[in-house]
Amino acid sequence: MNLGAVREKLAKALRLQYRSVLQYTLTAGSIVGIEYQAFGDSLWKFAEAELEDTRRLTEKLAALEGEPPVRAPDLRYDLDPRKALEWLIESETEAIESLQAVIPETGKEGASEALEHLLEHLILRKQGQVDFLTRSLRA
Numbered sequence: 001m002n003l004g005a006v007r008e009k010l011a012k013a014l015r016l017q018y019r020s021v022l023q024y025t026l027t028a029g030s031i032v033g034i035e036y037q038a039f040g041d042s043l044w045k046f047a048e049a050e051l052e053d054t055r056r057l058t059e060k061l062a063a064l065e066g067e068p069p070v071r072a073p074d075l076r077y078d079l080d081p082r083k084a085l086e087w088l089i090e091s092e093t094e095a096i097e098s099l100q101a102v103i104p105e106t107g108k109e110g111a112s113e114a115l116e117h118l119l120e121h122l123i124l125r126k127q128g129q130v131d132f133l134t135r136s137l138r139a
Contacts, residue, residue: 001107006115007066009102014057016095018072020050020126023091026075027084036081039136043088046129053122060115082137089133092126099123 028043058068078084099119106112106119 001109001112001115002105003064005105006102007061007064009098009105010057010061010064011066011069013095013098013102014054014061015069015071015073016091016098017050017054017057018069019075019091020095021047021054022072023075023088024050026077027088030077031081031084032079033081039081039085042132049125049129053125056118057122060118085133085137089130089137092130092133096123096126096130099126 024043024047028040028047031037031039031043061068076084076087078087099122103116103119106116
């Protein structure tokens with residue numbers, strides 16, 4: 001395992017994970033319009049899953065003697081629900097790519113494989129959310 005690169009890339013992914021939790025929470029509570037009200041519950045469930053994944057990534061980074069970051073990237077609020085959902089898709093796609101960027105650095109030993117599988121699980125779940133949002137924006 002390339003420990004230095006894993007720590008650095010995990011820290012970057014963790015910052016984006018903080019944004020995921022907060023952005024889903026913000027959007028769940030602020031999305032308006034009759035056609036979008038049903039999204040609130042789904043977005044809140046996504047926020048809860050993101051929070052659990054944030055804890056798991058923090059634990060992994062701490063186990064690797066890395067230092068968890070303490071700031072999330074900036075959030076966005078948009079009164080237009082469509083733009084708010086488009087931003088979620090964009091920011092979550094960035095987070096997915098950040099998680100994927102850790103995988104090549106993990107190596108092939110047992111602990112490395114466990115980290116790789118954790119990252120793949122998080123990517124799979126996040127991609128399902130992006131797919132949900134993408135489908136919702138289709139006419």
